[in-house]
Amino acid sequence: xxxxxxxxxxxxxxxSAYALIALGLTLIFGTLGVVNFAHGALFMIGAFCAVTxxxxxxxxxxxxxxxxxxFLGNPLKVEVPYIYDIFGQATGDVIxxxxxxxxxxxxxxxxxxxGFAMERGLIKHFYKRPHADQILVTFGLAIVLQEIxxxxxxxxxxxxxxxxxxxxSFDFGAMxxxxxxxxxxxxxxxxxxxxxxxxxxxxxxxxxFTTFGMxxxxxxxxRETVGLLGINIDKRFTIMFGIxxxxxxxxxxxxxxxxxxxxxxxxxxxxxxxxxxxxxxxGSLSGAVLAGFLLGILESFASMGAVLEVLPxxxxxxxxxxxxxxxxxxxxxxxxxxxxxxx
Amino acid sequence: xxxLEVKNVGKRFGGLQALGDVNLSVAENSVxxxxxxxxxxxxxxxxxxxxxxxxxxxxxxxxxxxxxxRKPYEINQMGISRVFQTPEIxxxxxxxxxxxxxxxxxxxxxxxxxxxxxxxxxxDILERAEHMLEDMNMADxxxxxxxxxxxxxxxxxxxxxxxxQEPRLLLLDEPTAGMARxxxxxxxxxxxxxxxxxxxxxxxxxxxxxxxxxxAERITVLAQxxxxxxxxxxxxxxxxxxxxxxxxxxxxxx
Amino acid sequence: MFGLTKKDTxxxxxxxxxxxxxxxxxxxxxxxxxxxxxxxxxxxxMQRLVIFxxxxxxxxxxxxxxxxxxxxxxxxxxxxxxxAIWMMKLLTMNVIPAIMISVIVAGLFSLLxxxxxxxxxxxxxxxxxxxxxxxxxSLAYSVLTPITGGExxxxxxxxxxxxxDGALQSGQTPRANLFGLEMGTSxxxxxxxxxxxxxxxxxxxxIVMLLAFYLSIRIFRSPFGMMLRAVKSNxxxxxxxxxxxxxxxxxxxxxxGMYAGLAGGLLVAMDTQVGAERMFWTASGEVVLMTIxxxxxxxxxxxxxAGFIKYMENIVSKINKSILEQWxxxxxxxxxxxxxxxxxxxxxxGWHLTLGLMFMMVVIFLPGGLVQGGQKIAxxxxxxxxxxxxxxxxxxxxx
Numbered sequence: 001x002x003x004x005x006x007x008x009x010x011x012x013x014x015x016s017a018y019a020l021i022a023l024g025l026t027l028i029f030g031t032l033g034v035v036n037f038a039h040g041a042l043f044m045i046g047a048f049c050a051v052t053x054x055x056x057x058x059x060x061x062x063x064x065x066x067x068x069x070x071f072l073g074n075p076l077k078v079e080v081p082y083i084y085d086i087f088g089q090a091t092g093d094v095i096x097x098x099x100x101x102x103x104x105x106x107x108x109x110x111x112x113x114x115g116f117a118m119e120r121g122l123i124k125h126f127y128k129r130p131h132a133d134q135i136l137v138t139f140g141l142a143i144v145l146q147e148i149x150x151x152x153x154x155x156x157x158x159x160x161x162x163x164x165x166x167x168x169s170f171d172f173g174a175m176x177x178x179x180x181x182x183x184x185x186x187x188x189x190x191x192x193x194x195x196x197x198x199x200x201x202x203x204x205x206x207x208x209f210t211t212f213g214m215x216x217x218x219x220x221x222x223r224e225t226v227g228l229l230g231i232n233i234d235k236r237f238t239i240m241f242g243i244x245x246x247x248x249x250x251x252x253x254x255x256x257x258x259x260x261x262x263x264x265x266x267x268x269x270x271x272x273x274x275x276x277x278x279x280x281x282x283g284s285l286s287g288a289v290l291a292g293f294l295l296g297i298l299e300s301f302a303s304m305g306a307v308l309e310v311l312p313x314x315x316x317x318x319x320x321x322x323x324x325x326x327x328x329x330x331x332x333x334x335x336x337x338x339x340x341x342x343x
Numbered sequence: 344x345x346x347l348e349v350k351n352v353g354k355r356f357g358g359l360q361a362l363g364d365v366n367l368s369v370a371e372n373s374v375x376x377x378x379x380x381x382x383x384x385x386x387x388x389x390x391x392x393x394x395x396x397x398x399x400x401x402x403x404x405x406x407x408x409x410x411x412x413r414k415p416y417e418i419n420q421m422g423i424s425r426v427f428q429t430p431e432i433x434x435x436x437x438x439x440x441x442x443x444x445x446x447x448x449x450x451x452x453x454x455x456x457x458x459x460x461x462x463x464x465x466x467d468i469l470e471r472a473e474h475m476l477e478d479m480n481m482a483d484x485x486x487x488x489x490x491x492x493x494x495x496x497x498x499x500x501x502x503x504x505x506x507x508q509e510p511r512l513l514l515l516d517e518p519t520a521g522m523a524r525x526x527x528x529x530x531x532x533x534x535x536x537x538x539x540x541x542x543x544x545x546x547x548x549x550x551x552x553x554x555x556x557x558x559a560e561r562i563t564v565l566a567q568x569x570x571x572x573x574x575x576x577x578x579x580x581x582x583x584x585x586x587x588x589x590x591x592x593x594x595x596x597x
Numbered sequence: 598m599f600g601l602t603k604k605d606t607x608x609x610x611x612x613x614x615x616x617x618x619x620x621x622x623x624x625x626x627x628x629x630x631x632x633x634x635x636x637x638x639x640x641x642x643m644q645r646l647v648i649f650x651x652x653x654x655x656x657x658x659x660x661x662x663x664x665x666x667x668x669x670x671x672x673x674x675x676x677x678x679x680x681a682i683w684m685m686k687l688l689t690m691n692v693i694p695a696i697m698i699s700v701i702v703a704g705l706f707s708l709l710x711x712x713x714x715x716x717x718x719x720x721x722x723x724x725x726x727x728x729x730x731x732x733x734x735s736l737a738y739s740v741l742t743p744i745t746g747g748e749x750x751x752x753x754x755x756x757x758x759x760x761x762d763g764a765l766q767s768g769q770t771p772r773a774n775l776f777g778l779e780m781g782t783s784x785x786x787x788x789x790x791x792x793x794x795x796x797x798x799x800x801x802x803x804i805v806m807l808l809a810f811y812l813s814i815r816i817f818r819s820p821f822g823m824m825l826r827a828v829k830s831n832x833x834x835x836x837x838x839x840x841x842x843x844x845x846x847x848x849x850x851x852x853x854g855m856y857a858g859l860a861g862g863l864l865v866a867m868d869t870q871v872g873a874e875r876m877f878w879t880a881s882g883e884v885v886l887m888t889i890x891x892x893x894x895x896x897x898x899x900x901x902x903a904g905f906i907k908y909m910e911n912i913v914s915k916i917n918k919s920i921l922e923q924w925x926x927x928x929x930x931x932x933x934x935x936x937x938x939x940x941x942x943x944x945x946x947g948w949h950l951t952l953g954l955m956f957m958m959v960v961i962f963l964p965g966g967l968v969q970g971g972q973k974i975a976x977x978x979x980x981x982x983x984x985x986x987x988x989x990x991x992x993x994x995x996x
Contacts, residue, residue, distance in 0.1 A: 143953030313740030
């Protein structure tokens with residue numbers, strides 16, 4: 001029992017990331033009808049927003065500290081972050097420590113701007129082109145984006161720690177009455193899950209309760225009719241693309257402490273997220289979220305020692321295997337709508 | 344016993360009974376029209392005949408053999424060719440190639456892995472396709488890309504493609520929908536000529552009464568998924584039930 | 598000639614001439630000159646040019662003719678490579694059985710993958726193939742390590758059984774050969790300052806490529822090829838014309854899988870090693886790019902695309918900062934630095950950035966690839982005449 005709970009928990013953080021990326025993919029696909037292979041790159045750029053902000057915050061200048069001396073007796077040169085000059089050392093340290101959560105604020109305008117630029121500059125011209133062309137051009141864009149990041153940040157993963165307050169682990173086992181230390185779970189992963197849940201909730205609420213969201217949902221169901229009503233659907237869809245980019249970016253920002261950002265993390269997640277979208281059902285938002293968590297948890301179960309003994313390597317392929325079975329038995333995915341992406 | 348026998352066919356989509364209890368017999372070498380107001384179930388019925396839909400109840404047999412459960416290509420190979428509402432042709436291929444493909448289907452069946460010999464060495468197919476193009480008065484267009492032709496020419500090509508398979512039954516789904524008057528009249532003349540010159544049965548679904556009364560020998564009127572009446576054109580014109588259900592409004596509209 | 602039309606024969610002859618004289622064509626600059634780094638006439642690169650040409654020719658039979666976009670073809674190349682290397686370990690270092698088995702195994706594997714993936718079309722098909730390729734890659738890296746060598750990959754070893762070959766003495770290395778002719782054998786011709794290398798492995802690969810190219814012309818011009826184009830154009834009409842589109846697409850899929858296996862077997866024949874990264878999905882993306890860049894659905898496009906990309910990859914990634922400084926040395930200092938800063942990200946390790954940009958540019962501005970670009974330019978020169986036969990030219994796949 002405790003093992004099962006542990007695996008469910010372990011699946012949550014990856015599942016959250018899948019769900020958030022898949023949600024953005026589905027929003028873009030459902031509204032704009034575009035298959036966006038560059039969506040993983042947006043996730044990756046989000047993670048690098050966190051890296052960037054923590055670098056900006058630790059930008060330093062050198063001062064000579066007269067109170068300390070080095071071993072030769074000369075006054076010691078120390079690096080002092082600019083942030084100390086503004087807020088003082090104590091507050092400055094806290095701000096640096098909280099770089100990742102602070103990046104949320106930093107990343108939203110950045111991601112929305114990137115999203116707008118992408119949609120207006122590139123994607124817009126591909127609405128009427130075949131899906132194969134859309135796949136190919138966004139695939140090219142994904143390569144370009146990740147290579148730009150690689151140029152500026154190098155090829156190695158960049159550790160980006162969570163605030164010190166979240167570095168420990170939470171002992172679920174003790175709380176639920178199992179032996180202590182059987183179900184321990186890092187705080188930050190818990191935060192990530194909660195954060196994802198809030199974002200997902202916010203997106204759904206936005207679509208459900210605002211006029212804007214209503215138009216977008218109507219557009220997803222029947223674009224032509226909404227266009228005929230004289231509503232400027234294109235402008236709204238541009239905004240939708242910005243939102244989808246922000247969702248992917250936020251998923252990346254908060255994921256940085258879990259997995260040190262590297263330039264190819266976007267591609268790794270993209271392939272799986274596409275599989276998630278297909279399993280959930282192309283064009284179904286709730287399907288994307290459900291499938292994201294489901295596959296994340298499934299993957300974590302497949303990584304259990306007991307399972308691997310019986311089926312070695314199953315953790316590597318379980319998601320693909322499920323996708324193949326789903327596609328063959330339920331072509332529309334778990335919650336897919338009729339008529340989406342069928343000939 | 345007709346060449347096409349539809350017995351007690353019913354089809355339901357969720358809560359909608361699209362076809363109630365359809366019985367229909369199409370006599371060999373006749374021109375049989377199926378008419379009815381929008382939503383009468385004409386297209387559903389047609390889709391049940393060609394394998395796109397499988398009816399919930401009843402049977403459909405062609406020349407004594409059941410067509411139910413067979414794939415569209417198998418039904419075609421039995422001798423039923425279908426013309427679509429909007430012309431379905433191979434837009435990227437040349438007109439001549441369009442005409443050759445059904446000839447290959449007729450000669451080689453549903454699948455033949457002939458990857459080595461060149462198309463231009465298939466003299467019999469070429470001859471047959473050229474001949475058909477001449478019959479259709481399209482020989483001068485043979486090297487055009489099919490998608491670049493006018494709608495009327497596409498329709499003509501599609502009918503020609505179907506005929507080149509020498510089908511025993513030709514199904515037409517509103518063949519003149521969206522056509523200009525001149526194109527419509529050309530199509531009527533073409534179909535008349537076909538039915539006179541060939542041993543072929545034609546079943547036609549049509550909205551345009553002008554087309555129906557120019558061509559059909561028998562007419563079935565479908566309303567709300569069930570056949571209302573079946574008779575000759577003259578009797579249908581005067582039939583009170585039909586007037587009430589359908590014709591009155593259409594005639595004034597036309 | 599060879600059952601081809603005059604136009605196609607000309608095309609085949611052009612490709613054959615290019616392949617035969619590649620050691621000259623690709624080595625235009627004298628040794629030791631500043632431009633010598635742009636020479637590509639060395640065996641390793643020339644082999645890869647033609648082998649990836651084969652890969653792309655095969656991919657084009659599927660994607661160019663039927664329009665089904667597979668994102669998993671590198672898996673077939675990888676499977677072919679593994680099969681070939683096992684032939685070399687178990688049977689003989691002669692490349693013939695290795696290449697034959699790689700085609701067969703890749704064919705069987707693509708039959709399985711195709712049979713499942715082709716139940717869906719459009720983007721679902723692309724994702725299914727991608728899923729299969731990623732599965733193969735993951736398995737090759739982990740569980741299948743006894744067969745694939747995992748991270749280290751596989752090479753023939755001195756103490757492998759090799760039933761048909763005599764035992765090697767210690768110190769000898771097993772070398773791939775064709776009835777005794779080693780793949781690495783080269784003849785160097787020195788003409789003045791130029792050195793031209795004629796390599797046995799390259800010419801064997803080139804002959805195979807020419808055969809593969811010839812076969813693809815036959816397929817393009819055959820009734821089967823016409824049916825595949827009909828699948829792309831209007832699958833519904835095809836099915837209502839009494840033709841079963843499934844076996845046609847499956848046959849195209851398997852043929853292109855066998856081409857990929859052939860390329861994989863040849864790669865092993867040349868460098869006698871294989872690793873799982875050959876199956877990674879970026880490798881699948883690369884063959885898509887080669888085909889698109891050259892011109893999908895055209896005969897010569899994939900060959901051009903493969904050659905272009907492999908050549909560029911090799912050249913661009915060799916350029917470094919000091920070479921740039923040489924180039925821009927004529928400029929005033931400030932301007933020189935500026936240009937170097939601009940160009941630097943795209944060269945050397947930045948090759949993938951250039952590749953990605955090229956990919957986007959081609960899809961955006963030149964969906965028909967280099968072949969279409971060439972036709973457009975030729976059209977400009979020929980002026981009105983070109984527009985006259987445009988209608989005719991569109992109906993047959995361009996060369």
